[in-house]
Amino acid sequence: MKQNDHKNDTDLQRQLGQMPAIHDHQAKDELYDKISVHMKESKPDKKKSDFLPVFAFITVLLLAAIITPAMMMNRSNDELNSSESQNYEAATESGISENTEESAELFETQDEGKVTEQNLPVSDFESHLVFEMDEGANYVASVAAGSNAEHIIPLTIKGTDSNAVFRKVTASAAKIAERLGVSFFPLEGAEIIAEGETGEIIFSKDFQTQGSSSDVILQRSIEHVFRQYGVSEVKLSYEDGRPFEMGNYGIVESMKVSPDQKVSYKIYRSSESNPILLAPIELNENASIDEAVEIMASPGGGEYIYSPLPDGVEVDVNENSGHELLIRVKTTGQLQANQKAMTMIEALLATAASFGYEQVQFEGLPFAGIRTYDFTEPIATPEAVNPISIEE
Amino acid sequence: MRPVYESLYEKYHQDLFNFIFYMVKNREQTEDLVQEVYIKVLDSYTQFNGDSSEKTWLFSIARHVTIDFFRKQTRKRKRLLEFFDWDNKGEQLIDNQPLPEEIAEKNEDIQLIYHYLEKLSVDQKSVIILRYIQSMSIQETADILGWTLSKVKTTQHRGLKLLQKWAAEHREEGKRNEAK
Numbered sequence: 190m191k192q193n194d195h196k197n198d199t200d201l202q203r204q205l206g207q208m209p210a211i212h213d214h215q216a217k218d219e220l221y222d223k224i225s226v227h228m229k230e231s232k233p234d235k236k237k238s239d240f241l242p243v244f245a246f247i248t249v250l251l252l253a254a255i256i257t258p259a260m261m262m263n264r265s266n267d268e269l270n271s272s273e274s275q276n277y278e279a280a281t282e283s284g285i286s287e288n289t290e291e292s293a294e295l296f297e298t299q300d301e302g303k304v305t306e307q308n309l310p311v312s313d314f315e316s317h318l319v320f321e322m323d324e325g326a327n328y329v330a331s332v333a334a335g336s337n338a339e340h341i342i343p344l345t346i347k348g349t350d351s352n353a354v355f356r357k358v359t360a361s362a363a364k365i366a367e368r369l370g371v372s373f374f375p376l377e378g379a380e381i382i383a384e385g386e387t388g389e390i391i392f393s394k395d396f397q398t399q400g401s402s403s404d405v406i407l408q409r410s411i412e413h414v415f416r417q418y419g420v421s422e423v424k425l426s427y428e429d430g431r432p433f434e435m436g437n438y439g440i441v442e443s444m445k446v447s448p449d450q451k452v453s454y455k456i457y458r459s460s461e462s463n464p465i466l467l468a469p470i471e472l473n474e475n476a477s478i479d480e481a482v483e484i485m486a487s488p489g490g491g492e493y494i495y496s497p498l499p500d501g502v503e504v505d506v507n508e509n510s511g512h513e514l515l516i517r518v519k520t521t522g523q524l525q526a527n528q529k530a531m532t533m534i535e536a537l538l539a540t541a542a543s544f545g546y547e548q549v550q551f552e553g554l555p556f557a558g559i560r561t562y563d564f565t566e567p568i569a570t571p572e573a574v575n576p577i578s579i580e581e
Numbered sequence: 582m583r584p585v586y587e588s589l590y591e592k593y594h595q596d597l598f599n600f601i602f603y604m605v606k607n608r609e610q611t612e613d614l615v616q617e618v619y620i621k622v623l624d625s626y627t628q629f630n631g632d633s634s635e636k637t638w639l640f641s642i643a644r645h646v647t648i649d650f651f652r653k654q655t656r657k658r659k660r661l662l663e664f665f666d667w668d669n670k671g672e673q674l675i676d677n678q679p680l681p682e683e684i685a686e687k688n689e690d691i692q693l694i695y696h697y698l699e700k701l702s703v704d705q706k707s708v709i710i711l712r713y714i715q716s717m718s719i720q721e722t723a724d725i726l727g728w729t730l731s732k733v734k735t736t737q738h739r740g741l742k743l744l745q746k747w748a749a750e751h752r753e754e755g756k757r758n759e760a761k
Contacts, residue, residue, distance in 0.1 A: 197745050204690055205713035209683040210595060211602040215612060217590055221583065224619045228582075320735050512702035547702055547739060561729065567704070569735050 314528050314560045317467050317535045318571035319345045322417065329358045330417035330573060332410040333371035334403075336459050339491045340468045341409045342371055345573040355381045355414075361579045369577070370463030370493070375403070375410040380428075388420035388446075394429045398436035407435060408444070409471070415446045417573060422446065451476050452543045453484040454536040454574065456495040467536055467574045468494060469543070478506050478514065478544050485540060497536035499529050504537065513567055514546040518553040526556040534562060535571075542570035585626050586619065593639055596715055600640065603698065603710045604647045608681065614650055618643045637724040644707060644725060651703060690748075697747045705740035712737055 213220075322328050327348040332341050346358045356379065363374040378393040390411060398404050415423050423444045425433035435441040452469035470490050472481055484490070486498050498504065501522030507515045516537055524530055534551070541549050548567035562568055597618065602611040621642050684695050698706055704726075711722045712733075723733045 197748075198741060201694075201741060201744055201748070202713055204694055205709065206716070207687070207691060208603070208694065208714045209687060209691075210599050211608075211611075211681055211683050213594065213598040213612070213615070214608070217587075217594075220590075220616065220619070221586055223616055224586070224623065225582075227616065227620050228623065320731065321738060510702070512705075548704065561731075566727075569732060569739075 314531050316560065316576070317465070317532065317574055318539060319573040319576045320569060320571050322572045328573070328576070329355055330414050331355065331359045331362060331374065332376060332413050333362070333366065333369065333374050334406045334410075335457055335468060335494075336370075336372055336492045338372060338403055338406045340457065340470070340494065341375075341406055341413060342457055342466050342468050343413055343574055344369075344466075345576045347576055347578045355379075358579065362577065365579065368463065369466070370457075370459035371466075375407045376414065381414060383415065383418035383420050386419065386421045388415045388418065388423045390415075390423055390425050390433075392425070392427050392433060394427050394431075396427065404436040404438055408438075411444060412446050412450070416448065416450065419448070420446055421448060447474075449474075449545065450543060451481065452540065453481040454497065454539040454543075455485060455490055456497050456532065456536070457493055458495065459493045465532060467497075467539055469539075469574075470494075478508075478541070478546075481540050481544065482506050482537070485536060497533045499524065499533060502533065508546075509550060512547045514541045514544075514549045516541075516549055516551050518551060520553075520555065524555055526559045530554075530556075531559045531562070534559065534568075535574075538568060538570050539574050542572070546570055582623055585623060589619070589622065589635075589639065593636060597639065597643055600710055600715060601643055601647055602681075603714055604703075604706060605650065606695075606699065610650070614643075614646050617646050621646065634721075634724070637721060640711070640725040641727065648703060693748065693751060694744065697744050700747065701740050701743060704736050705743070708733055708736045709740045709744070 319328060322330070322345070329346045329348055331344045331346050333344055334340070335342050344362060346362050348358050355376075359374050359377050359379075362369075363377045366373060376390070378396060380391045382389040382391075398407055411423060411425075423446060425435070425441055425444060427433060432440050432442045450469075451472040451474065453472060454467045454469055457466045457468035458464070468491075470484055472484070482504055486496055486503070488496055499522075501520055502524055503519045503521075505517040505519070507517070509515045518524070538549055548569050550567040551564045554564050556564070558564055594615075598611060598615055601614050601618070602608065605611055605614065618639070622639060680692065680695070684692055698709065701709065707726060708722060711717045711725060712719070717725070719730055719733050719737075722728075722737075723730050726733065728736075
């Protein structure tokens with residue numbers, strides 16, 4: 190599949206390189222004459238602008254008088270919290286993976302509405318998103334089941350081997366299921382093949398599903414993994430050639446995979462010692478982005494499922510264009526540029542991606558950026574969630 | 582002012598015209614926008630401090646001028662839509678320009694790509710034009726757009742994927758029509 194993609198990419202790039210140069214029909218002097226006329230018309234009135242430096246100077250003085258006392262107060266609050274942030278850093282250092290681990294403090298204070306990690310250097314904030322699956326890293330899309338097999342937890346496993354294969358990396362990830370706080374890997378032991386829009390999943394001959402909830406989780410897991418590879422139809426079989434038997438569904442030889450699945454991303458965390466993961470709550474195909482955000486804001490949604498929106502935060506969504514979503518954030522409390530806010534932003538970005546938006550413009554955030562996110566411009570939506578690094 | 586204009590024109594005019602044309606796909610509008618770019622550039626040339634290259638600076642102004650143009654167009658279209666209550670049909674107003682002769686002379690694949698460019702987002706279109714039609718490096722593109730390298734790569738990747746998808750859909754449709 191990658192070879193086909195590469196060939197198509199090369200062909201397309203070659204064709205783009207053959208797009209002809211479009212020539213300007215107007216002469217250089219003609220253009221200059223037009224420009225000169227406009228420049229004379231648009232010369233500013235010098236006398237009016239003389240007031241600007243004076244006005245700017247007075248404004249700066251006034252702003253300094255207002256901001257300085259507020260900054261001094263914030264600084265004393267920061268100093269009070271610094272010992273708590275040191276705990277946070279210690280917790281992240283002991284984690285299993287630099288991409289998924291967050292501190293126990295963050296989890297403990299979620300309901301209390303406190304902020305404990307605000308003094309972290311921005312580079313220490315952990316991201317739950319992958320923006321490029323195909324470039325720069327050997328990512329493999331896999332899936333775990335949450336507690337009681339209620340939800341699937343997509344994982345994007347960063348392999349160390351450039352030929353990382355699904356079966357091998359999933360088996361490695363399954364060894365740390367307990368530390369991730371997930372119950373099992375529904376597709377463990379299976380091999381997947383993706384060729385263009387068709388795919389195949391081959392289960393080991395002794396593979397068995399475990400009850401009706403596992404059947405649903407298995408189905409969703411297959412859909413999720415193959416959707417990541419752009420596959421629309423999957424053939425299922427055992428390695429000895431028998432057709433696949435999916436518990437209560439009976440024999441299932443093939444399965445259609447819808448290219449899109451609208452979801453609301455919420456936080457999944459089964460205990461304080463486990464990392465925060467993003468869990469997709471599946472929505473029906475007619476759901477609107479407003480409904481998705483409402484679900485994100487609501488508490489609960491299953492065992493160990495939490496809202497990614499901190500207390501006192503509300504969000505409104507509007508479509509800027511077919512590609513871009515505008516998210517206005519309103520806060521009644523003090524939202525700071527910390528890990529909790531970043532997790533909220535990333536859950537919103539991932540939710541927007543599932544609705545087909547390519548970028549999100551945030552408004553109303555009381556800070557200009559977190560980590561590499563610059564909120565003064567639209568942020569690209571991710572391709573996958575929950576990156577984890579493992580030793581294969 | 583004239584020597585600065587002459588120098589910029591000789592070095593960058595063709596690329597500048599090309600970039601804006603592929604963005605807006607209308608010769609008259611391109612001529613107007615190119616004019617606007619030169620006015621802004623010449624107006625602020627004394628403030629150019631060499632932090633970026635002259636080319637990067639010129640193209641970033643060109644991109645801002647083009648985006649402003651799109652914003653004005655969107656506002657105009659919205660007003661029209663509200664007035665006539667045409668629902669989403671306003672989108673169809675975008676790509677009804679005749680093919681420029683340079684494109685009309687090319688094969689069907691090139692003409693299709695030319696149409697598909699219109700369906701990309703403004704950001705994707707900017708990246709694809711700068712990277713593949715203007716042959717700029719990822720670093721130059723990032724400097725012009727004021728983005729990180731990673732954002733350029735992501736946007737480029739998504740733009741290419743969409744172009745490929747539409748081309749594949751077109752091929753499938755062709756096969757279905759042949760089968761009939």
